[in-house]
Every structure is written in C-alpha cells, then in structure tokens.
Amino acid sequence: MLSIVQDNSVEEFLSEAETLLYKTEAENSLMLGLCESFKMDKQGGKEINLFRVLFDNQTIGVAVQTPPYNLILSSLKHNEVKQLANYLFDKGFELPGVVGPAEATTEFSKIWSQMSGNRHELGMEQGIYKAEKVIHPTTTGSFRSAHPDEIDIVADWLFQFSQESLPQREKFNLTFAKTWASKAISENTAFFWVVDSKPVSVAHIGRPTKNGVSVRAVYTPKSFRKNGFGSAVVASLTKKMIQDGFKFCTLYTDLGNPTSNKIYQDVGYYEVLKSKHFIFIS
Numbered sequence: 377m378l379s380i381v382q383d384n385s386v387e388e389f390l391s392e393a394e395t396l397l398y399k400t401e402a403e404n405s406l407m408l409g410l411c412e413s414f415k416m417d418k419q420g421g422k423e424i425n426l427f428r429v430l431f432d433n434q435t436i437g438v439a440v441q442t443p444p445y446n447l448i449l450s451s452l453k454h455n456e457v458k459q460l461a462n463y464l465f466d467k468g469f470e471l472p473g474v475v476g477p478a479e480a481t482t483e484f485s486k487i488w489s490q491m492s493g494n495r496h497e498l499g500m501e502q503g504i505y506k507a508e509k510v511i512h513p514t515t516t517g518s519f520r521s522a523h524p525d526e527i528d529i530v531a532d533w534l535f536q537f538s539q540e541s542l543p544q545r546e547k548f549n550l551t552f553a554k555t556w557a558s559k560a561i562s563e564n565t566a567f568f569w570v571v572d573s574k575p576v577s578v579a580h581i582g583r584p585t586k587n588g589v590s591v592r593a594v595y596t597p598k599s600f601r602k603n604g605f606g607s608a609v610v611a612s613l614t615k616k617m618i619q620d621g622f623k624f625c626t627l628y629t630d631l632g633n634p635t636s637n638k639i640y641q642d643v644g645y646y647e648v649l650k651s652k653h654f655i656f657i658s
Contacts, residue, residue: 378456379430380463386414389426393438397450398586402506403649405590405626406475407440407448409583425469429456441471446653447484449476454483461487472545473499475653485654492656499543499653501631505645506588508624510615513643515604517576519612522566526575530566531557533578537595541630545655567616569609577605579613587623594627594636606636611643 383389390411397404414424422442429437429452437452439460452460457480464471471488474481478501485496522530534553538546560566560580568575577596581589591613596606614625627645629637 383426446473494656502651504649507645517571576600
C-alpha cells in the first residue's frame with residue numbers, strides 16, 4: 377500500500393531515505409546536497425520540507441522543498457507521483473515549480489495543474505552530468521581561486537549568468553549576487569581561469585555529498601568566449617575536486633545549449649539523467 381510521510385528533520389529523513397538516494401548519488405546530487413548542507417549548518421533557520429513515498433512502509437521515493445523554491449523529485453512511477461501530488465495539494469502546499477527526472481516531473485506537472493488550476497510551463501530541459509576523470513583542454517592561461525578583492529567581478533558574473541541561463545522567474549538581482557559572491561570567496565568556492573593576470577571565466581562548487589560535489593554557475597563573458605576558457609576552468613576545477621578527495625563531480629546543463637553541452641563532454645563529463653524543470657503559473 378502506498379502512503380506519504382513528512383519528516384520533521386533532515387536527520388530523520390536521511391535515516392530512512394539515505395540508502396535509496398545514495399544508490400544513484402549523482403542523479404540525486406541536488407537533493408542530497410541540500411540535505412547535507414542543512415544537516416551541517418541548519419541553513420540559518422531556513423525551512424525545508426521533506427517527504428517520503430512509502431510502499432508497505434518501505435521508502436521507494438522522495439521529494440524535498442525549501443520554500444519558496446521548487447519541489448525536487450527523485451525518480452517516481454505514475455501512481456507514486458499521483459499519491460504525492462494528492463498529499464501535497466490536500467495539505468495546502470504552494471509550489472512555484474518542480475524539478476527532477478524528466479518522466480516524474482512531466483507527470484507531476486500535469487497532475488498538479490489539473491488539481492490546482494495553475495498552468496504548467498517547461499522552464500528548462502536539463503542534463504545531469506558526471507565526471508570521474510578529466511580531459512584537460514589546451515589553452516592559454518592558468519587556474520586559481522577568486523581573491524577577496526574580486527567580489528565585484530564574481531558578483532557581476534553571477535548576475536550575468538542568471539540573466540542568460542535561468543528561467544525568468546528564477547533570475548536574481550545584483551544584491552543577491554553580491555551576497556553569493558562574498559560567501560563564495562570567504563569559503564573558497566569560486567574559481568577563475570586567468571589570462572595575463574585577468575579573470576576570463578568563472579566556475580563555482582557547491583552542494584557536496586558523501587562522494588561528489590557539484591560544479592555550477594559556470595560563466596564566461598561574451599568578449600572572452602570561443603577561446604576554450606570555459607572548458608579550461610571546468611576541467612581544472614573538476615580535477616582539483618577529485619584530487620581533493622571527491623570521487624566525482626556533477627553539474628546541471630541546459631540541454632537547449634549545445635555549446636555548453638559539448639564543452640562539458642569534451643572535458644570528461646557524461647550524461648547520467650535527463651531532468652526537467654516545470655514552472656507553475658496561476
């Protein structure tokens with residue numbers, strides 16, 4: 377018999393769902409990374425909603441939301457998606473969107489729209505990519521961490537990244553970008569590819585799990601593109617993370633952008649899951 381439970385803490389959630397999620401760690405890296413970060417520092421009091429789908433009291437699927445952001449799904453079958461959607465609707469949860477495995481999110485979006493009356497719109501088709509080794513491109517320049525006096529550069533490029541890469545509803549302003557940049561530099565999670573002492577491309581790391589870490593917010597300003605700098609910073613950062621002890625790196629890529637997809641594959645990444653991000657519009 378199918379049922380849904382909402383856990384009261386990340387520790388409780390992971391004690392029941394960890395084994396399932398870590399069977400496909402790269403595919404579940406977004407959800408796992410969020411849970412691991414909440415477990416470590418409680419995210420400054422931010423809220424997290426944690427749901428498990430049970431069959432005969434065994435966890436077979438999960439969903440996580442940090443309000444007011446999107447619901448994140450694991451792989452779920454049709455009847456499991458329907459049971460979860462009914463539970464969330466009946467409990468009055470508000471969802472701006474859903475992200476996760478393509479089949480599960482497509483099914484959830486249709487059901488949620490029918491129940492809520494909200495229209496669903498595809499925000500982005502994504503691929504979850506994974507790399508355990510690196511093929512380093514040949515290009516001029518060098519790799520280094522972003523320096524404390526470079527917060528404005530990191531913030532501006534994060535802002536530009538959001539404007540070019542994220543769905544309209546999820547683009548962020550420069551104030552948010554500066555907060556992210558400040559934290560990234562203080563925690564040493566922002567890295568540059570540099571040519572003649574000048575940053576030309578940036579990549580960030582985040583959401584570490586037991587064996588992996590995500591490479592994210594990769595951005596090269598238009599004036600520096602088509603020189604291999606994006607490939608170089610991704611390859612160098614991936615290599616550093618593996619040398620630092622992670623078994624693999626993951627990243628989300630926009631399947632509608634063939635250039636970035638080729639860049640990642642050329643340096644050693646391969647697709648492990650197709651993901652879709654749907655937006656709900658009232």
